[in-house]
Amino acid sequence: MEDRSVTKTKMLLAFLVLYASTTCSQCDAAGTISASQTVRYNETIVSPQETFELGFFSPGNSTNHYVGIWYKKISIKTVVWVANRNAPLRDANGKLTLTLQGVLILRDTTMGTIVWSSENSSTTSVMNPIGQLLDTGNFIIYEEGDDHNQEDPIWQSFDFLTDTLLPGMKNGKNLVTGIERYYTSWKSEDDPAAGDFSVRLDSRGYPELLLLRDGQEIKFRSGPWNGLRFSGNPNMKPNPIYKYTFVVNQREIYYQYNLVNTSVYTRLVVQPTGHIERLLWHDSKQKWDFHSDPESDHCDQYAVCGPFASCNIYNSPVCSCLKGFEPISPDEWRVADSTHGCRRTARLDCGPGDGFIRYTNLKLPETQRSWYNQTMTLVECEKMCKTNCSCTAYTYSNISGTGSGCLLWFGNLTDIRTFAENGDTLYVRVSASELDSIKNSKSSGAGRRVRVLVPMALVVLAMLLSMCLFYRYNMKKKQQQETSGNNEDLELPLFGLSTLLKATNNFSINNKLGEGGFGLVYKGVLKGEQEIAVKRLAKTSTQGLHEFKNEVILISKLQHRNLVKLLGYCIEGAEKMLIYEYMPNKGLDSIIFDKTQSELLDWPARYHIILGIARGLLYLHQDSRLRIIHRDLKVSNILLDTDMNPKISDFGLARIFGGNQLEANTNRVVGTYGYMAPKYAGSGIFSIKSDVYSFGVLVLEIVCGEKNKEFVYKDNWNNLLGYVWVLHNEGESLQLVAKCLGESVNVSQVLRSIHVGLLCVQRHPEDRPTMTSVIMMLGSEGPLPSPKEPGFYVGKTKQDTNQSSCSYGTGSNNELSITMLNGR
Template structure:
């Protein structure tokens, strides 16, 4: 299940209130004992408009229209539109709402998170459970306004009942969990009854429908269960005090790092455990060298493989980044983000413990002539979409808007199934509320991936990450690095080279020759088109990542890209180097920690 339009309420599907705004069509839905059908027709029968409704290969529902065969198709409706449109994103007995461009899940009244720990890291899929069990005889109903009605897979309806009769029928059946009008026209009529967990609920500011959910009648006084809870709470207070001692080192680290005390739940590993797991940081277990220290493979006593990022003792600037990464990643959970398992803080040692990625990083494959043949176009497309979805979570769907600031091929890890996972959040920044941009005097990142406004003026935003994403997409398609790219006909980087080919209508020539005939021409051209939109010079011209995800999964016409950033020819190779000439200590390009704007 990917998306559900919601039940028909006489005027529209309850999960698609935006259909009211599409005034071109008149919609009809019929449900009888003999047939079920849905139809649409033009409001103006004299109009030459042609329409088609499709579901594409990515699961997007789209309606296109055009007035004459000579004109291109125009998208007039699409779903899903946002994260709340994805099926049951908040689990059972929870509603989804978009607030300030962020996805927010909340348990319904009388319910609480089934897994509080998962909810604290914005993983809502486990949903909510009742605080008090129903007793059937004395239950009450809580009303909710402006809702997408829940999944009707296990429901019943009666078109002749009133809402009062509907309530009585639900109350008499102990298995009935909710009720609503089946038709909202003329004040409401008909009856819809649910007999299972309520899933795929959404709250709208405009549109939606009234829903009545069954709850246990509130009790007064303290029963045995309430007394037991109070006693348990007192005991828990003592346990929490003991537990706080386990986080003293992290609080000390926060103080040293000079940041605010964000709440964090993260296992702390003993140094002896890590030393044993990595065979005393054996060179045979060394996976690579990052900007802030080496990374080792390890195996815990129970057999779990881990990756240990060890902060270099000589790294004077690494403390803030280490603390930043601990706090940030502890709050993030998404299939396209690397998972932080814990940390180790003992003496001068500071380490992060991650899930182990057996296929290393993306640059390990796409820039190696022998290994790039292992990733055909279908796999590369899968990686592109995965990175986009991970970035969408950071920018829009996590509790805090997060700008990575060092998104590059070397910071995209690949698991055993070649699924991409964004890593290395040492340079990331958190934004609160509706903040989308900021300035800094300390520019950090990697040459070849930094946007112009960030590298020159220290101005960064969600569009800075979009620029980096566009560079990665072109690198995946071409199998070549943006920084260090060489061509006999000019001195442009990969962005400039792609732009020249695009303007000459030869964009397909940028694709990796190792792909052979494995790719779909239309998909490659669309990815090049999207990438060029992402790397446009002006940040306001670039799409946000939610639009990018939609572009990659649709066949809609795209706007023409403008000149990319850093579209200037280079005269000497030295001009590519940092003005401060830092030592290259990373196998994943050069990570810049200090840079003066120029």
Template sequence: MMDTITTLLLSSFLCSILASSTAVSTIATTQSIKDGDTIVSIGGRFELGFFSPGSSINRYLGIWYNKISNDSRTAVWVANREVPIVDSSGVLKLTQEGVLVLSHNDSIKIWSSNSLKSSNNPVAELLDSGNFVLRNSDDRNPENYSWQSFDDPTDMLLPGMKLGINNVTGLDRYLWSWKSSDDPARGVFTYRIDPHGFPQYFLKKNSVQQFRSGPWNGLWFSGMPRISSNSIYNFTFVLNEKEIYFTYELLDSLVVSRMVLNQTGDLQFMTWNWRDGSTKSWALELTTEKTNCDAFSFCGAYGLCTVGNSPECQCLDRFVPKSPNDGGTEADGCVRRTPLNCSANGDGFLKYSGVKLPDTRNSWFNLSMTLTECETMCLKDCSCMAYVNLDISRRRGCLLWFDELVDIREFSQNGQDLYIRMAASELGNALSPVEKNPSSFWKREKRIIVISVVSTVTLIFGLGITFYIGKKQQPKTEGRARHHPGKGYCKKTKNEDIEVPLFDLATIASATDNFAINNKLGEGGFGPVYKGMLEGGQEIAVKLLSKYSKQGVDEFKNEVIFIAKLQHRNLVKLLGYCNQGEERMLIYEYMPNNTLDSFVFDQSRRMLLDWPKRFHIINGIARGLLYLHQDSRLRIIHRDLKGSNILLDHEMNPKISDFGLARSFGGNDAEANTKKVVGTYGYMSPEYAIEGLFSVKSDVFSFGVMVLETVSGKRNRGFYHPNHHLNLLGHAWILYKEGKATELIDAAIENSCNLHEVLCSIHLGLLCVQHRPEDRPNMSTVVLMLGGEGALTHQPKSPGFFTERNLLEEELSRSKNEPCSANMVTLTQLEPR
């Protein structure tokens, strides 16, 4: 609960009020503060204004502790961390529309609050919690804030802040370190929740995992120092359908605390005790350790890391090094000494005590099951590798693993009991929790016998029916492959050097709730796409080949063959496929943030995609294309690059998808010709659309279109301007020639953009969409330019297809083919004249 705050309006005599030490906490509509002015929360704990960190002369709008440190201001939040003001001309104003705007010389926008909710009689208020909020002047309900700084954290978590994801709005709150003590710009470290499987937090350096918190066990995170109950602070982890987050609250009003991710990657929890008058520095309460055993997966699969041991990595009991004959060590990972024998009911579980729980990204959980029920469920599924009691405070809950167990270390005090699946011969006298109770053991054995008999009879009967129907209706179709959650049964495609997991139809139907309409994610040229979840808890996206689709068996095979051979962080991962009867499906990893189109062209969601995220996405697409064109075993031309084929994961990393229309080159081939032109209007290059000539430069053209769309928030096709009939490419080119390229920038990113990066992106986009393919850069040059390593010295020439009624459309209008639609569905066949 926040303290009661007296609202005072900031009048024209602001400076004199501040000089008399009167606490002003509110800005009313059209009022402003300038560099040199400050706002103080009514309780006096926090102050908002302009400051220069460390030895820097740059100016930033921020919030810091008031009268807490005699050496320097401890900033807890920074607004314009990426775009500093180089002098004292900064002004913060609250507009009539209820938006906070930070400007340079009261004219050039530097930052804004990007409020998504409208407010009547808006006021901006600095609360004594350190939260800077926008609300209606007569409404103090925290749920009704139109904007709050707590939703946009920098490197620090204060009491009452949430660190995690809102599943309803998509808001992701995480910590991002400063670049240095003098520069609050985003550094290389982030601390962020990963919601896959059972949620856990990862500390990353750039995109590389450094440390994992482990899952919440009801009292603490299993990989963090144990948090003891005390009278000063209380930690909470919330997990429900709407939200997943960690937060904490102070129980002692005379204590100040903060959790900070510093520039060296240390996550520290610190306190300042006002009760102790001699306190002159922050006290470190908790911090992430930096031993080798805290490094993510330091000892590999089934390896146990023990601090102080020599060597630190050893295999878990009854495991051996993965490659002993090749000089392998425990750090390379381990395997079971005796293989599992699930089919003969010969497996059990061995308890390992005092360990950090393994990586939970490929796990399943239930919050109400008992440990006995948890073991029974895991034992029934051959792909279940381990289980554990999820909530040790209530001795309830079940967590199951469906993959190799990685990132395990010994914790003598904080560790938990972990039950790992082993062959029966390895168990010896080790008894599972169920087997320690003889009556329970024999009851379980009787249940297993009964279940086994019934299951066997049912299976034989079912196989007979399936065989009869299969022989009668599908004489040429192969039998179904059995699939366990989290595991695929591989089938080698005839005449193809490829192995991909094969799913049966029943598994996919169950995962998608029989393709329920509420699980439908969308539909493209291939057919509808559904969200699903395998029994092991892994989320999937299922793409069905519609019988009405113009794409057919060739495109289906094409995608399976290509994407299975391609491995890159910016390419979507194919988990398997289903080819049963007339049903053909592709099973992918699920991308929770949908497509790039769903953000850039959506009036509300585009506000969630600021410039740093957009630039990150542009860079990721470029790296994925470079891999396809140059670094993959196959030389791939995608031929259908567009925003709807760029998927976004939970961290907004882009993944190129939909390889049904892709083509590969061999040797030194650079281009090819086809009579079957495929692609999407607005993204196809001129030489390809008219002549059927495609090359890597065709994909470069499509990439350039996406860059300009991402910067502007406008589609190339369907673009309208009252002063001309040009499409987006033509409009961007005219603005660039007239020196007005900034007019192309989407209003949603004006206040978050790095102007140099945006202008370079526009320049690069125009280079990529030039009419002649030989004028366009290749993707290796594009990646260098985006990284600031290549000079943009060439001036772009006129784009291809830069008028609304271009040559392609004239050709189509004379074609005998059916008329094209104005939507963004892929065109799969076009005979050029």
């Protein structure tokens, strides 16, 4: 009897073990959970292709426990959805169960309470509820037996977003069920609870996406969808990774993107800091790379210029009133506070005299108080706006094809910005007195009197025109002979030599601003009292005609507040000159490397300069019409205007890259040693990462007030990068800070700048960040990746090499090195 009892007990235990193991293995293998099945701690559900995994986790340094979904194939545990984000489990005694009613329940077994459930599930009994994790990352609950049920599930996690928008997720509203899908930041990296920032679709008026703080305060808005992209994101273009759609119909309104290349992992995340970031998984680096951020500069801040004003990041100040409007508070505008915006200079008559002024390349105004019709023409749209006294502007609602639909605004026009290109068109209503046509009509009487004299004037005009053409032809022919045809393709104003002689007092030594290997720079004053800087190339200049033309052609196509503005050029005989805007504070090197002058720049000013240089370099690499590699970025090529705003100068060595070009090779290595990246200096291979290296050197020099190439420490020659690297590893980076900065130092900003500088000067280009990431890292407070050893040289330098190729500081030595090497 005893043997039989023992045998029965063993069989019962074996059955229970087999049952338990079968339950877990079925979850893992099939990616499903059936009614009454349970998932416990250390058990998971895996999607069919093992792309995603669902289970229990603890984020960061937290001791709390949550149920979430994460990428299974990625080495870094990346959570994309959290069930109980606002109701954490305090210990590992939790279980996730699917009930017979098709409700997913998370229970705290210690307390015996339900901490979370899929509360929107159907409460009516279903025959065979199944929970399944799909390879999209969506967990669905449906009734077994019909494939259609998977397409229309009882409940799905994609309806309840957390901080991530995955491919296939919908950011918007279901107008039938009332479900609103939006994603909200975590409170911190250790706490997935709902944070301060959320991305929602605003359907008041024409729909657009908003980034909100605390659910109410608008931080950023996308602008309305124009049929191709969001109006506030002109760089939103088709790409080989994902495609995006925006749906507006009677059933639902939403934004969605889907993968074109399914082997790529990408996600949109709203960070605890309030930034929306698109991230791409880089398999070779085993990390998430920052790809884009719709909010990139000051003009992206909501309503920064107030109503009836436009923000243009390339202007200073950035805000300006629309035509026919004036500042509400001129005193506040004078101190750069434009938030109260503008008002009309003349009241609308609401009659036939009112008209519209056409604006192009805009981010369209806020659409909360707007109306739209997808079938009207633009002519019908204008007519409807003109017949309604409250209508203030109109445009197409869809710009794809030849354009269609109608979008009307009522009341204030808020949060407008101007882009360099790819913006939208807006027709703004103004009074008759503001229309050019009305102004022209006032002079029509005088025009009729002038037309009486037309027959006689035509004869005289023809004679004068013939003489002018003949004279211009001879002068142009003579000029072409003198320059040997070398000034073709130069699209800036051509200054005569006599004009520049007069402006610079015959290139008087008293007007000399500085010099370099190219020659001299002089201050000049034109007839209109405009101050200029004239860069006069010497006959022995290291910048030849090719570099001269390159600089003219490149800068003429670039417009940014942190790039020096080229006003014109002169080629006459042997003379080659460039005419720039005058920078009263000269070159940055003439200040930070001078013991007396360096006290003029406290830490806030230096940090402002670092950020300005970063923005200018980002524009060259990404935001300009041409992708420009500068190749000679250094402290002496940073000029400072009256307000100490930095301007990148000297584009004689710059190169244009094609849209998809990543790097290039040259047989002629040019630039300045101490700023040149190792791969470029050694093999002639350069890319945007070459400029990033130079930027890193520049940042460390600004912080330390020392030259990289001439740095000496304890009687041993070394460069600055090596010393910074040693102190960083010893946790003594603050020893680097220039003593003249005193109490103005912001320790957090200084340490962050040094850290970012070291990331930029890493030996291998692929390790260095892009300028987009640099700006993000400088402006945030999150953790930074650890830098690897910098690409620095050790050894003695020969001479003091002060002056650059474009600075007009006080030095006189040539800092420019041009070396002929064979690229490998």
